[in-house]
Amino acid sequence: MSVLAAMFGVQTEANRRRDFSSGNPMAYIVIFVIFLALFVLTIAGIVTLVISLSS
Structure with a gap:
């Protein structure tokens, strides 16, 4: 879940440090x-x- 959150830039600093x-x-x-x-x-x-679809 941490990777997914990090990909969207919403991971907290605490989670980043833990990971x-x-x-x-x-x-x-x-x-x-x-x-x-x-x-x-x-x-x-x-x-x-x-x-x-556009063709």
């Missing part, structure tokens, strides 16, 4: 890559849909 002091960096990297891929695929899908 960096006790979290596993590899878990955050994996979650970030998954969310990034989902974001890119969603944008690509929306663009493809809009282009196909």
Whole structure:
């Protein structure tokens, strides 16, 4: 949940400190890559849909 909140810029300073002091960096990297891929695929899908509907 911390990664999702951080991606939108709404994470509190206390949560950020907790995550960096006790979290596993590899878990955050994996979650970030998954969310990034989902974001890119969603944008690509929306663009493809809009282009196909405008033709």
